[in-house]
Amino acid sequence: MYTRMTAFVVAMLLAVSAQAAIIFQDDFDSEGTQTSHLNYNGFTNWTVSEGTVDLVGTPNPWGIGCVGGAGKCVDLDGTTRNAGVFSSSSIFLAAGTYELSFDISGNQRNSGGDTMAVTLGGFFDQNFSLNSSDPWQTVTYQFIVGSDTSDSIIFNHAGGDNIGIMLDNVVLSSVDVLEPGSLALLGLGLLGLRVARKR
Ligand SMILES: [Ca+2]
Ligand SMILES: [Ca+2]
Structure with a gap:
């Protein structure tokens, strides 16, 4: 006994x-009325400022594959030669431990390398440089919030040649x-x- x-x-x-409780999640699959949208700014959970991003669906004429070879994902360098700042809606973070994860790949279009900065308030601040052919990879990071706050997840792609790092499956979870x-x-x-x- x-x-x-x-x-x-x-x-x-x-x-x-x-x-683990998911408090913010977006795979972009339900965005847009067409398969792909250049310079898309109708996101449910995100705003685009200071430039543009593209919504890329499956199949697409550029040969880009989203995660799992299906659904939609985001080209963080749109089609106005000015990569946008891609910001999530404000997310309430009660004091506790969190895990941020997202999938990124190189631009998949044989167009050299790209760089971007990703931030989440003062908890996450990291630069990423990817070669064109770098495959999809999952970035995961855990952090502790000391007291209640609200912040946005921000992807800030550098430059603007219309061909950028691809983004899919952003997930923020509280853990433990x-x-x-x-x-x-x-x-x-x-x-x-x-x-x-x-x-
Ligand atoms: Ca997707
Ligand atoms: Ca583009």
């Missing part, structure tokens, strides 16, 4: 600590969050363990 109860509580602890309901369950489990030990 005791061993079984201990195993139960340990399993519950593991389940709780592995919990012990919610009140989980804590209550955990308390009950520990109580049960004590009762079992006394017996």
Whole structure:
């Protein structure tokens, strides 16, 4: 009984600590009325400023593949020779631990390399340089928010030759969050363990 109860509580602890809640997610697949849109600025969760980005669908005339070879993704250098600043809507971040991840690839059009800066408030600030043929890769980063705040995820592509780094699957999750309901369950489990030990 005791061993079984201990195993139960340990399993519950593991389940709780592995919990991740997605608080912002976009694969761009439901954007736009056409397969692809040059200089698109109708994003549900994003604004484009100081230039342009392209919405690229499947199939497209440029031979670009989005993640999984389907759906839509974003060329962060649009078609006005001025790469835009691609900013998410403001995201509320309660104090806690978070994981930001996104997929990027080279421009896939044999057009040299590209660079961009990616920021999320003061928590993430990194430059990326990709060669044209660099395949899709997932960037993952964990950070801790000390007190409640709101920030945007910003992709700021450099230059402007109409051919840029490709972006797909932006996900921001909170991790290791012990919610009140989980804590209550955990308390009950520990109580049960004590009762079992006394017996
Ligand atoms: Ca997509
Ligand atoms: Ca473009």
